[in-house]
Amino acid sequence: MMVLCQEVMMVLCQEVMMVLCQDVMILLCQQHTEKTSGGTITEEYLQQMLEQHQGVAADVASRTLSLAYTLLTKESKGLGLPDFPFDNLHLLMAILSKYPNVDPTRLIMRLYPYHAFLSHDTYKSVEEAFSAFGFSPSQRHSTASEVNKIKGVRPLHEHTKTVEVTLAVEGQELITQVTSGNSWGSPPPPFEFIPYHHEILTEMIQSHSVGDFCLIGPRGCGKSAVVAKMAHLLGYQTEPILVYQDMTARDLVQQRVTSPTGDTAWQFSPLVTSALEGKMVILDGIHRLHHGTLAVLHRLIHDRELQLYDGSRLLRSDRYDKIMNDNELSETDMRARGIYRIHPSFRIVALAEPQVLGASQGQWLTPEALTLFLYHNMRCLRPQETVSLVNQLVGDCSSPVEQLITLASQLSVSTDPALQSLAESLSLRQIIRIAKCFKAYPSFDLH
Secondary structure (H helix, E strand, C coil), X not given: CHHHHHHHHHHHHHHHHHHHHHHHHHHHHHHHHXXXXXXXXXXXXXXXXXXXXXXXXXXXXXXXXHHHHHCCCHHHHHCCCCCCCHHHHHHHXXXXXXXXXXXXXXXXXXXXXXHHCCCHHHHHHHHHHHHHCCCCCCCCCCCCCCCCEEEEEEECCHHHCEEEEEEEECCEEEEEEEECCCCCCCCXXXXXXXXXXXXXXXXXHHHHCCCCEEEECCCCCCHHHHHHHHHHHCCCCEEEEECCCCCCHHHHHEEEEECCCCCEEEEECHHHXXXXXXXEEEEECHXXXXXXXXXXXXXXXXXXXXXXXXXXXXXXXXXXXXXXXXXXXXXXXXXXXXXXXXXXXXXXXXXXXXXCCCCCCCCCCCHHXXXXXXXXXXXXCCHHHHHHHHHHHCCCCCHHHXXXXXXXXXXXXXXXXXXXXXXXXXXXXXXXXXXXXXXXXXXXXXX
């Protein structure tokens, strides 16, 4: 009886704490709304942002700033909420300027993907803050065809390193130019579009047009395939880098090697080589990377500059060109001085798995990590979407494969760690392989 009472008290305490968190967040929003109406928010900063990003609605910009300031208050930190990446607001405004039809709520969630780092009880408090400023995070986006879709990609002149992309954004067609690679003519990856893929790829191209981004999703949901398709559409040569837990900054940037004669020298890592050649680097498994190693990427991502261990430096293209022209130097002279030019087409795409709340190794989506990328959450395909994809890639989906798809979907939502591990082994890649076996060998036994 005593044990039962203790359990009941624990449940009641959790519910009370959740209600208190929501009440505190509502009070904070009300107070901040009053301050905003009184002119506390810097009008100068708002006007500067609107001048830099033509076409952005003043009301949307003002409400976004108000929400950002609210999530940066001491009271919000007291609720256990990480800092809002305020310095990345210019990326959000740049996307709104280029794609006016984009839902601003979904854009804010690329900066602050709270579903990925907060518990269900806590993120209800954040949703209260969103709602207080006119944003609706609880509304689920439609994946109906033609709402968000890539309609066409047309390479422009090779020397411009840009492509013209025709997108359907919230049902309205829009033509824009984005940065591209220089690897055209390669065979396309085995990929078939379904409406959800069109939606996630449309959003990824929007983020790619302003900077680097990270794709968060459970293992086996198709992250690598979607990024490979985007890279092919934009003419990029990719450089996959598998990230592991013990990876050091030297492994990521520059390694010490020994020549056949016994001499030692510094060697550029694939990340640095890709920056010089304008490739798309795919950091696969960035959630495993130690915080100290991840910090090496900050300057490369924010400023497109990097100091190497041998004393040489990588500079973004415009600054490199200015130094070279102002001092009347050649590229040979710049390299002799240890200065290298980062290719303007260079991009970083990170792949990560969602945080495991309460895990012993700690959380990887820290306030510092939130400032690095725009974040996209990718879910597992629904059973009917997987069946449709298998039909397009393999042919008619047999009954045993449909049963396997249903089983994988049920296992993926289980809270049992053993069943979740089993679901990871039934990834989308494995299901497609099994479907191909059934196609080639109809008498193949599923068991």
